[in-house]
Every structure is written in structure tokens, then in C-alpha cells.
Amino acid sequence: MKIAQSSEAPRPTLLLLIPHLRGGGAEQVMRLLAQQLPARKYNLHLASVTESRIESPVLPGRVPVTNLGENRVRSSAIPILRLVWRLRPAVILSGMAHLNFLLLLLRPLFPRGTKLLVRQNATISLTVASHALPRYTPLLYRLLYRRADRVICQSKAMARDLIEVTGIPAELVAVLPNPVDVEGIRAGRKNPIPWDGPGPHLLAVGRLSREKGFDLLVRALFMVRGLYPTASLTILGAGREEQALKLECRMLGLEDAVVFPGYVESPYAYFPGADLFVLSSRYEGMPNALLEAAAAGLPIVAFPASGGIVDFLRDRPQTWITERHSAPALAASISKALLILAREKRMQGEIPRFPGPANPTPPAVSTSTL
Numbered sequence: 001m002k003i004a005q006s007s008e009a010p011r012p013t014l015l016l017l018i019p020h021l022r023g024g025g026a027e028q029v030m031r032l033l034a035q036q037l038p039a040r041k042y043n044l045h046l047a048s049v050t051e052s053r054i055e056s057p058v059l060p061g062r063v064p065v066t067n068l069g070e071n072r073v074r075s076s077a078i079p080i081l082r083l084v085w086r087l088r089p090a091v092i093l094s095g096m097a098h099l100n101f102l103l104l105l106l107r108p109l110f111p112r113g114t115k116l117l118v119r120q121n122a123t124i125s126l127t128v129a130s131h132a133l134p135r136y137t138p139l140l141y142r143l144l145y146r147r148a149d150r151v152i153c154q155s156k157a158m159a160r161d162l163i164e165v166t167g168i169p170a171e172l173v174a175v176l177p178n179p180v181d182v183e184g185i186r187a188g189r190k191n192p193i194p195w196d197g198p199g200p201h202l203l204a205v206g207r208l209s210r211e212k213g214f215d216l217l218v219r220a221l222f223m224v225r226g227l228y229p230t231a232s233l234t235i236l237g238a239g240r241e242e243q244a245l246k247l248e249c250r251m252l253g254l255e256d257a258v259v260f261p262g263y264v265e266s267p268y269a270y271f272p273g274a275d276l277f278v279l280s281s282r283y284e285g286m287p288n289a290l291l292e293a294a295a296a297g298l299p300i301v302a303f304p305a306s307g308g309i310v311d312f313l314r315d316r317p318q319t320w321i322t323e324r325h326s327a328p329a330l331a332a333s334i335s336k337a338l339l340i341l342a343r344e345k346r347m348q349g350e351i352p353r354f355p356g357p358a359n360p361t362p363p364a365v366s367t368s369t370l
Contacts, residue, residue: 011043012090017080017103019073019096020050024207025178025288026095026121032179033093034063045087049076049099073099077106084110091115097122104144118145119152123306124165126283130211141166150174154286155308178288180295181268188268188296195273198230199354200338203274203298205267205289206281208239208260213280213303215241215248216327220280222252223331227357228338231257233278234270238263271296275354276337281305282325286312294319299341301333 016034021027034046039062047066050073066083070076073096080103084092088111094100100118107116128138145151146168152175153159159173195201202221206212214235221233235245235258242260249258264270267289277293279302286308293300299318303325304310313319320337322329335357342352 011041013043013045013087015084015087015089015092016044016046017092017094017099018046018048019099020048025285026119028181028288029119029178030095032181036179045089047083049073049080073102077102081106081109084114089114091117093117093119095119095121100148101140101144104147107147115149116147117150117152118148120158120162120285121154122285123158123161123283123308125161126306128165130283138165142168146172148172152176154178155306155311157307157311158285161307178286178291180288180291181266182295184266185268185271185292185296188266188270189272191269192272193269195232195234197232200228200231200275201273201354202231202233202276202278202334203236203270203293204233204278204280205236205293206287208235208237208241208245210241211282211284212237212239212241213282213325214245216282216325216330217278217280218245218248218252218254218258219327220330220334221257222254223328224334224338225254225257227335228354229358230355232259233257234259234261234274236261236264236267236270268292268296271298274298275341276301276334278330278334279303279305279309280330284309299337301330301337303330 014037016030018027018030021031030046034044037044044063045066046063047068049068049070068076068079068083070079092103092114094103097120103116104118124141127133145166151162151168151173153162153173154177156175159175163170163173204214204217208214217233221231225231246260249255271293277298277300279287279290279300281287281303282305284305286306290300290302290309294316300313301320301322302309302313303322310321313321318341320333322333339357342356345352
């Protein structure tokens with residue numbers, strides 16, 4: 001979809017609308033769009049629904065920010081309508097499913113000619129199958145998403161899934177990969193965060209919630225330490241599962257092996273010291289953290305959390321996809337990856353950064369699987 005404009009026409013206003021900017025891949029996408037969309041072509045405006053104040057050093061000062069300060073997205077209909085009528089944007093881009101639903105319901109009340117783009121950030125069938133959403137959610141997708149001018153998916157697999165689940169016309173769906181902050185990754189190499197201990201050092205990034213599977217990752221680390229007793233894990237992120245994860249670490253004797261720095265706005269300084277990036281999600285769309293790790297050249301171990309992830313990692317060097325969603329399968333892939341990475345270093349005449357395996361057989365642990 002193109003916005004027609006002459007050389008003398010005023011710049012069209014683009015409204016980037018997000019529930020909040022407190023972490024997550026969808027929020028990162030909005031930040032990058034605010035940074036990178038050219039000001040000479042577009043009059044950008046960023047709005048956050050549930051925040052009353054935004055302090056982000058990565059947001060350019062040229063982009064006006066409106067903080068609606070509402071408690072919940074579902075209670076923000078009137079403030080959103082007021083904002084839209086005040087700005088009269090040519091295009092609105094929304095970045096979260098529950099906000100997408102509200103905007104699509106409100107669309108008949110927008111100024112005539114306003115284009116509405118909604119970004120889908122999860123694989124619908126996997127999310128529904130996980131029972132993480134209310135039962136009526138698939139019906140909302142089917143009824144409302146056809147009202148959008150475009151539904152943006154991050155992979156072909158996600159787009160196919162969306163069309164199958166919702167029945168919306170394929171011509172409404174566009175596939176656009178998430179943007180990646182290449183400059184931020186380069187800057188992280190210049191000022192790396194030091195890691196403690198000899199390693200190997202595992203890195204994971206994401207919201208501390210059940211769908212991210214960090215409970216499985218912690219159990220997998222326990223088994224990996226049977227081979228690599230000094231292996232450590234850093235999980236960047238915040239969320240309601242933090243205390244449960246820390247309790248599990250204590251129960252497994254991993255208090256000194258797993259670090260929770262909390263939400264980190266720019267995780268790139270952790271990349272240089274990481275030996276392996278691990279994606280442990282039970283289900284996903286196409287997480288920005290995975291794309292960033294790949295852009296940084298990190299070796300990757302991942303669950304097959306979506307068709308898009310499998311397509312992205314298939315045939316990519318130094319990547320391993322587990323056979324199953326389980327802690328033992330994840331531990332096996334991590335151990336295999338570390339052995340191969342060390343062997344490749346030696347073949348190149350280099351010394352691996354972490355010590356070799358101590359025992360031939362890792363200990364077993366009781367785990368739950370999907």
C-alpha cells in the first residue's frame with residue numbers, strides 16, 4: 001500500500017500506537033520505526049495507551065509522544081478517538097492483538113480515509129492451542145481482522161496460519177520481517193558486559209512468563225551442568241514468573257548459576273560474552289531477540305516454537321533445533337552445540353572460551369513437557 005504524495009504535499013501523519021513501551025519485541029519494533037522512518041517523508045507520532053510517562057533514551061526527540069495513561073487498553077476507547085481526531089493520521093499502525101481488536105472495533109468512528117494497519121505478533125493457532133487466551137479470541141480474529149487495510153505478519157508461516165485460522169483474504173496479509181537494530185548490536189561489541197566464571201555462558205531474552213519456557217531452560221541447565229559444571233545462564237527480562245523461576249533455581253541448586261538482571265532496554269552488550277543463545281519458548285511468532293542474536297552471529301539453540309522460527313533457522317550455520325518441547329531435549333541440544341562449537345574452535349587452531357565437558361553422562365531430573 002502506497003501513500004500518494006507530490007513534492008509539495010504535506011507529510012502524511014503516521015500514528016504508531018502501542019499499549020506500552022516496557023519491554024518486548026512489539027515495543028522494540030515501534031521504537032525502531034520511530035527511530036528509522038524518515039522524518040522528511042512522514043510526520044511521525046508515537047502513542048502509549050497505559051503509560052503516563054515515557055523516558056527512553058532510544059526515542060528520537062523529533063518524534064512527539066502521547067501518553068494516554070489509561071489503566072487498561074479496553075478502557076481507552078474515548079482517549080484513542082480523541083487522539084485520532086486531533087492528529088487525523090493518514091495511517092495508524094497498531095502493534096498488539098488486544099489493541100488491534102479495539103482499534104478495529106472503533107474504525108467506523110475514525111476520520112474518513114484513515115488507513116489502519118495491524119501487526120500480528122504471534123502464531124494464532126499455537127497461541128489458541130496453549131489455552132492462554134479466552135475461548136472467544138479466534139472469533140474476534142475472524143470477525144475483526146478483515147476490517148484492517150493490512151495485517152502484517154513477520155513470516156510466511158505466520159501468514160499462512162493467520163489465513164487458515166481467520167479465513168481473511170490473502171490479499172489483506174503482508175509479510176514484513178521485524179526490523180533489527182544493527183547499529184545497536186555493533187555498539188554492544190565496543191562496550192561488552194563482562195560475564196562471571198569460565199562458562200560456557202548461555203543467554204536468553206524475553207518476558208518472564210510461561211510461554212517463554214524459561215522453567216524448561218532452567219531444568220535443562222541443571223542437566224547440562226552434569227557435563228559442564230561451570231555453565232551459567234543469564235535471562236534478560238521481567239515478568240510475573242520471576243519469583244517462581246528463582247525458587248526453581250534454589251531447589252535445583254542453581255542460585256549462583258542463573259542471573260536475572262531484569263528488563264534491559266538494549267541487550268546487545270551481553271552478546272559478545274555469550275557462547276550460546278537459547279530460545280526456549282513453548283510458542284512464538286518471530287521474536288526480535290532471536291533475530292538480533294542471529295544478526296550478532298551468536299550460535300543458537302531453539303525449540304521449534306513456530307513454523308517461522310523453523311524456516312528461519314533451517315540450514316543456518318551454528319543453529320540447532322530441538323526434536324521436542326522438553327527440558328531433556330533442550331539439554332541434549334545445548335550439550336551437542338557446545339561440544340561441536342568447541343571442536344570447531346580446535347579445528348581452526350583456536351582455544352575454546354569455556355572448559356570441556358567434565359563427565360560423559362549428565363544427571364537426570366524430573367521434568368514436565370508440553
